[in-house]
Amino acid sequence: MDISLQEVEYRYAAGSPFEKKAVENVSFTVSSGECVAVIGHTGSGKSTILLHLNALLKPTSGSVVIGDRTVKAGRKEKDLKPIRQKVGIVFQFPEQQLFEETVLKDICYGPMNFGVSEEEAKCRAVYWIKQVGLSEEILQESPFDLSGGQMRRVAIAGVLAMEPEVLVLDEPTAGLDPRGRKEMMNMFFRLHKERKMTMILVTHSMEDAADYADKVVVLHKGKKVHEGTPRELFSDAERLSEWGLGVPEVVRFQRMLEAKAGRKLPGICLSIEELAASFSELSGGKAT
Amino acid sequence: MMEKMIFGRYIPADSIVHRMDPRAKLIFVFAFIAIIFLADNAWAYGIAAIYTLASIWMSGITVRFLISGLKPVMILIAFTFILQIFFAREGRVVLDLGFLTIYEEGIRQAFMISTRFLLLVFMTSLLTLTTTPISITDGLESLLNPLKKIKFPAHELALMMSIALRFIPTLMDETDKIMKAQMARGSDMSSGPLKDRIKAVVPLMIPLFVNAFKRAEDLATAMEVRGYRGGEGRTKYRLLNWHIRDTMALFTLIILAGILSWMRFWL
Ligand SMILES: Nc1ncnc2c1ncn2[C@@H]1O[C@H](COP(=O)(O)OP(=O)(O)OP(=O)(O)O)[C@@H](O)[C@H]1O
Ligand SMILES: [Mg+2]
Numbered sequence: 001m002d003i004s005l006q007e008v009e010y011r012y013a014a015g016s017p018f019e020k021k022a023v024e025n026v027s028f029t030v031s032s033g034e035c036v037a038v039i040g041h042t043g044s045g046k047s048t049i050l051l052h053l054n055a056l057l058k059p060t061s062g063s064v065v066i067g068d069r070t071v072k073a074g075r076k077e078k079d080l081k082p083i084r085q086k087v088g089i090v091f092q093f094p095e096q097q098l099f100e101e102t103v104l105k106d107i108c109y110g111p112m113n114f115g116v117s118e119e120e121a122k123c124r125a126v127y128w129i130k131q132v133g134l135s136e137e138i139l140q141e142s143p144f145d146l147s148g149g150q151m152r153r154v155a156i157a158g159v160l161a162m163e164p165e166v167l168v169l170d171e172p173t174a175g176l177d178p179r180g181r182k183e184m185m186n187m188f189f190r191l192h193k194e195r196k197m198t199m200i201l202v203t204h205s206m207e208d209a210a211d212y213a214d215k216v217v218v219l220h221k222g223k224k225v226h227e228g229t230p231r232e233l234f235s236d237a238e239r240l241s242e243w244g245l246g247v248p249e250v251v252r253f254q255r256m257l258e259a260k261a262g263r264k265l266p267g268i269c270l271s272i273e274e275l276a277a278s279f280s281e282l283s284g285g286k287a288t
Numbered sequence: 289m290m291e292k293m294i295f296g297r298y299i300p301a302d303s304i305v306h307r308m309d310p311r312a313k314l315i316f317v318f319a320f321i322a323i324i325f326l327a328d329n330a331w332a333y334g335i336a337a338i339y340t341l342a343s344i345w346m347s348g349i350t351v352r353f354l355i356s357g358l359k360p361v362m363i364l365i366a367f368t369f370i371l372q373i374f375f376a377r378e379g380r381v382v383l384d385l386g387f388l389t390i391y392e393e394g395i396r397q398a399f400m401i402s403t404r405f406l407l408l409v410f411m412t413s414l415l416t417l418t419t420t421p422i423s424i425t426d427g428l429e430s431l432l433n434p435l436k437k438i439k440f441p442a443h444e445l446a447l448m449m450s451i452a453l454r455f456i457p458t459l460m461d462e463t464d465k466i467m468k469a470q471m472a473r474g475s476d477m478s479s480g481p482l483k484d485r486i487k488a489v490v491p492l493m494i495p496l497f498v499n500a501f502k503r504a505e506d507l508a509t510a511m512e513v514r515g516y517r518g519g520e521g522r523t524k525y526r527l528l529n530w531h532i533r534d535t536m537a538l539f540t541l542i543i544l545a546g547i548l549s550w551m552r553f554w555l
Contacts, residue, residue, distance in 0.1 A: 096469065
């Protein structure tokens, strides 16, 4: 399912003194099966854009095409549930959405809202709780007795159990430990690869953007300022810093090496293996 | 939807109402609440309404904005209006539909009660819209100060109030956020049978309460860590200044009270 934003503008509290334009004139397309990273400095409108992807917000001008549905500014929309079933959102700090007595019930909540039978929902809960790296026993516990990291995983499992076609992630790993972060991202990436799940990822981590995304969209002060492959984007460190962003660790390391060695590699490398290969080639096979 | 609610919010601006002493504004609002009950006929309400509109006008806030920001309250007022129309059983019959009859007195009562309600809501909103929570607290504490002699916890009361006011917008934002998160999980609060809609509130209320308690606990800890020990021996950074305009404002209120009681008792 493709999702396409067309000249989307959104003002919070439109028509009141608190009116605030959060994004304007943002257009981009996420094709089926793609992984798109949305990056930008804090307050640049990333979360606002994400809310448009399953019609939780309606643009104040412009339109959003989600599969065969179009959500247009100024038009009343009915029956948005099918959209929400196809596009699952994991919010920033999703642990806040837990409410049931047990983890099991909480994970079943989403699927059952979309008409999945209780039995099937329970099966899914058992499956997804393992996928997010927790054990099955936790299903009987109260979500409020869990640690922050565990709550986060449960909340993510709750969204995944809806088995959406498109997965939208708003900084899903913020506040997790480094290993949990890696595990989580790898799990998402595996879903993306194995199930051809379309993925849209908001992140502050340039490494994640470089590692996982097919395409990166950069927002700056509510406007889209760049769209392209990670390789394209990260070769221009100067422009990135103008937008309050940095380059991945590897690229910085590459620049340091280049400065030390006194010569340049032909292009930037986005992983340490690529860098090693490229560098040994340059120094004529004598690896460093 | 939540972001439009202005209940308990402060709008920074520089008007004569904004600059008034919070003590004066507090006295003003409480006195107004008492005075409005003096009105007992359409003319009196008319005068009170003009007085209220003039106050709003001086604050630079538009009535349209007030109404759009207080939508839920408006619905409540409309509801009381309708109830009043149907329940009063006095005076001339205006409309007889067989199953229900509307009396003249009913319409009169409905108009007066909803106007009173509306004016009260406008005036109290005007207080919170033009006064920062912190000055409301300062004002209240200073007004209640004499009661400290009889061991009345003035400081604590003021603090509680300011914390409550401070967290209204936060709670609104949070409600909005959690509502969106649950909607993304297929909860539907705006359609379907009433039973389902009520059920859909649970996933909203529970996280809201859990967060509120957690936040209260965190706040208490943070205050303790920073050595908070009540109002004892505490000096103030912001000093309250009573100006001539504050006296004037209260003076106009006395005039209003005079006119309304004249209309009620002598006319
Ligand atoms: N509910 C709201 N009401 C009013 N303004 C808002 C609201 N939510 C966000 N904004 C404003 O919209 C702008 C964009 O916010 P948004 O949350 O989309 O940023 P973000 O890129 O997700 O930031 P972060 O990286 O910190 O999550 C900000 O300037 C913010 O102040
Ligand atoms: Mg955000």
